[in-house]
Amino acid sequence: MGLLEGKVVIVTGAGRGIGRGEALEVVRQGGAVLVGEFDEVAGQEVVDEIVKSGGQAALVTGDVAEVEVAEKMVATAVAEFGGLDALVNNAGTLRDRTVIKMAPEEWDAVIRVHLRGHYTTTHAAANYWKEAGRPGHIVCTASTSGLLGNFGQSNYGAAKAGIAAFANITAWELRKYNVTVNAIAPAARTRMTEGAYGKIEETGSEFDFWSPDNIAPLVSYLCSDASAHISGKVFGVEGDVVEIYQPWTSVAEIGNGGTRWDPEVLATKIDGLLAEGGVAPEITNGMTRLRYSMTDRS
Template structure:
């Protein structure tokens, strides 16, 4: 049996780049796929294009099952309808790959309110809305005695984990996704759901033009780990953020408690400085921000 035979997946932002590669990889391993893409430009503007249709055609030509979905994943009701489409079309939902997003890179002091709202909306709310509706479905299934071995794979970024100059908005949204992943893993675990995040590195529309991408991995280099995380076999892996760069897989440690000192009483402001400096001296240096 194929790794994902009989499983039903949604992949958001699957018309191009990394999302497209994910959809094709999941289908290659036997999953029926809802291929979501709103058809927008790199900056999130409607282009009227329907790239999801070509991905579905490619999956079907290879003998797989797929269907187009053009929902705005940050629209709460549209996200609900997307989850319902998977259930009504293929008989259930087992895998949610949250991938959709766009960038509007700008130095912090030049970022407009509209740019901030648009990027945070598509990345952070665009993860929350599908996850919320899928999670509610899986909870109902579990309570009805039909627990599914469900999997969520979110998409963070090195920008969200280490920061990236010129990408304050994007970095904040991607850091939020990492935090959402940790909470969702704990809350949904009781229903048989695992929740992990990947931080992919690849040559895509988001990276081309920003810097030299000639040595970067291809979008499809990120997809095998998504296929494995989507499998029943991966049931013991949850609450993790995993960076992928070509053939290199890195488990990110994230925030963890470091050196500490408990005074046993309220600190006085003049005493904070010397104490904090000693703690910082014992703590590992933070990784440099991208572009610093």
Template sequence: MHLNGKVAVVTGSGRGLGLAYAKALAAAGAAVVVNDVDAEATAAAVKEIEEAGGRAVAETAEVGGSEAAEALVARAVDAFGRLDVMVTNAGVLRDRVLWKMTDDDFDTVVRVHLRGTFTCVRAAVRRMREQGRGGRVVVAGSPAGQRGNFGQTNYAAAKAGIAAMVRTWAMELARDGITANAVIPVAATAMTRTVPAFAPYVEALERHGTPLPDALRKGEGFGTPEDVAPLAVFLASDAAAGITGQCIGIGGDKLALWSHPQESAVAYADGGWSAEAIAAAWPVSVGRAPETCGIPAPRTARGASR
């Protein structure tokens, strides 16, 4: 599988998952625009890619607004003549429970994740449609956006919105040969380092290179950024031309397809429902097995063997 001749932009690629995506795309033959808010991180990433034989340029910008999105697309076109793949990975966290979350906490996360994904994909798609040769959109989702997560109103809302945008874009972009899919990663990053059940393993991996145990790699689908990156390469390739509108999970040794939201139980009442009728029917019909909320706790936190 190769990406020779293709040009990709990867937002938030100075470190972590974004850097893994950029390196993997470059190793597969794509020319890559590396983006981050940290100029030193982008420069270091470009150097690492070039030293490995790949092609890359840096574009330091804060993702969110239209100006940054247009600059990223322009950088790709100026440096490599075209744009074929947009990977939106840039993100921030401002975790707080609802009653402590400020307007700024909410707006910052939504601006970078949700609006940043929208503006970058819009700019990329406009260019791809002008080129008339199709393209690939790969965005970053999260289990939090699929199921919710304690203390992450802003982040979960943004990621749920991204999943909904992907499903919409799959329909809108089909005639242009442009696919849109979301990667739902579970990996050892600065974000997951804050999860108590994962923290000691992430620290051991980063400090000593200690491999993650099977209880995480298989049981939780939790791995390294490098475990996630091949999915971005696949989705950017010609082999994935028929795959669009999907939320695909990957981490450790696990690959998964997330379902779209759908009705799980239905009941009918002639003439419609009164509040009293709903109360009577709920425990014996649609409410018999209510949906759960939140990301299931890692088994390591429930006493499983490490």
């Protein structure tokens, strides 16, 4: 018996890369999968591959940020497979550019697919679970770009940090409906990373550490009832490594005896606050805190 025996899972952006691996693993774990995909050819290929091997899969094409497309994914999963148990918000895209050069369209496109594309599906699925009185699981896709910051990705990083916040807040809101919401920050060799960083070679060893299929086991677990006690968390995942992130947290404070600060006085205190918190005043490259990186981020 797999972890998702008899379960129904939507995976957005499942036509290639990490989402494809997630869809195939859902089926390997005994579940049926609804592939949500912008690219009809890629989406159909994944559905055909699953059906050919005896699994259950269906396709809904369209932009995940469209409310109608998200609603159609939920309605199709219910109509084809008799219900919905989990949603994996994975679809995404990049438009890397420093903020000085970034066009408004590049900002909007990235914010739209990631943030609105998480809202539309979560809204539709959560309403289904509330009305049906069934438990559910949601996996959101954040990124180290949002958690740690990455040069040239202010649009993408802002969206991905927003997704971590979205997972935290919706986990809280949906707890009373027995719906868990967690997020992952994956790293894998895909069209997206090869577009951003160039060709990423296979390691040559038997285990292909950067294979996109390595993300799926954690995601299947987070889609299953075995993880029903875990919600509002952000996991890092790459190769055979699963990490847990600590959320933003306050590390030191100063006060002014219960009265409003004078800015000039405050100016003499802030360096001390940073020092007490162990926080450097100058910009730091968060990517140097990565435990694993497929590229040089120094």
